[in-house]
Amino acid sequence: QQPVQSPQAVILREGEDAVINCSSSKALYSVHWYRQKHGEAPVFLMILLKGGEQKGHDKISASFNEKKQQSSLYLTASQLSYSGTYFCGTEMNNAGNMLTFGGGTRLMVKP
């Protein structure tokens, strides 16, 4: 089942912070975050695993609440380059199967 992302869109000024949320109705093994710029491929940002392990980007942080089946992506001191659409992708188990992506959050950072 597709995870639900919120908000659907955010407009920021440079330097402002943003939080993007991803919720699932089912228990999760991992949550992945990707950013996609218009007309380009999605680019991996971060992965959060059940049990607390994280792999990802230096300047972007995220949390994973296993009990609530939610993840949040924190973008601090935003830069113009942060603009794009952010997708969370979820895995239900560690069997190496496909990710199910949310509908995306469009982020625009203005000067």
Place this chain on the structure above:
Amino acid sequence: NAGVMQNPRHLVRRRGQEARLRCSPMKGHSHVYWYRQLPEEGLKFMVYLQKENIIDESGMPKERFSAEFPKEGPSILRIQQVVRGDSAAYFCASSEGGSGANVLTFGAGSRLTVL
């Protein structure tokens, strides 16, 4: 190390024609995933393949769509008798696979337009 290579980047077909989209995974990656993205929408899973095997095709339409990942050569997503609703960006991703969480590396996509 080249990333995931997809071709063609843009493809125009008339209704009823066939579309073939190719994907070469990253070196060392043996797992391939195909996703479809409609304009302003998210990525919808279609199929997951390993060499010579379809692992999960739960997102593939039952008719007209097929995918393969042969022992030699790229993975191919084939759409027969295309209709206007097939117009979309088709992204391929690859991973090292195996158990545990996989980081997917995406290609630049193939944009299909059906006239």
